Amino acid sequence: MAKEPIPTAKGVERLVEALRVLPGVGPRSAQRMAYYLLQHDRAGADLLAQAMAAALARVRHCARCNNFTEDEVCSLCRSSRRDPSLLCVVETPADLAMVEQTLSYSGMYFVLMGRLSPLDGVGARDIGLDRLLARASDGEVQEVILATNFTNEGEATAHYIAEMLRARKIKASRIARGVPLGGELEYVDVGTISQAILDRRGL
């Protein structure tokens, strides 16, 4: 008996294919997601499709800090309660949210939306360093605080930006490295301890 192609609904197939744009989602989990949504949560899937379309239509980058916003300039950049002399550079909106949660910073931000990564073809242009430079040169900013991650790429990015700012005589600083709060030396990696010793401060 001759065989026909394996029967699948075209719409399901396309949905599985489309779900693969999500980072970390392979063919198996895309299929599982599609089946799950169609079988058990059509209302949720509907909301997701709508939220995605709405976000694509409305969300853009703040003209000042580059963070996601639905306005020309985001509410944080418009706020009169923030200190305009400090500019904190972070890699992502999630990093900005973390810094805000500390309640210990009240300056402005610039969100790179990435980090320098030559191997992945991400250069100074792609993370808006020209715009950062223009922002830092507005006459109000006195100090740029580099709060990129302490990964190789984050460190290289901070270094690159610091050099760039030095050439323009703009003061740059880097958030401190060291043993985390509650950290026990026995369980902290030697690199961190070594840095904590180098960066020790007087009491």
Next chain:
Amino acid sequence: MAKEPIPTAKGVERLVEALRVLPGVGPRSAQRMAYYLLQHDRAGADLLAQAMAAALARVRHCARCNNFTEDEVCSLCRSSRRDPSLLCVVETPADLAMVEQTLSYSGMYFVLMGRLSPLDGVGARDIGLDRLLARASDGEVQEVILATNFTNEGEATAHYIAEMLRARKIKASRIARGVPLGGELEYVDVGTISQAILDRRGL
């Protein structure tokens, strides 16, 4: 200096929330997905939103086999090349696709879209056993092949269906358990070996 709420674009927030309907996606990965799509793949996100809306609008269950389809009755159930005397019961469309890939079965299917799972509140109704019974009683079906998984729930489901069919005098069979092809006894679990011995066949 008084603090304001952490600034986030409403549209991003709603998208992150909506992405959590996906199985296996927690708050962190939902956020990562939203940022990634908005920053790096708006075209892909657009296609995903469209594919999802299209699937929700068009995909439904085949009236005969319960698989996903865009028609009243799916192409496999309409095919004149399939053997209508055999009905293979599987848990999911993915299982059906696997059986088809073997090229060794040319009968019909019934897709449960789940399995009995009393602890999760999934009963006979939820996996369409009333419809399966009606389907198996159409006068053409001679044998129902139970191809649910060999998990506890899959086994219980097969057992339950077999009992149900027996009461109607419909022949039921279960696909074979045993050592998988290429399997080495040393690396197969004892339960499987024990079943393979019990289910041994004459040569």
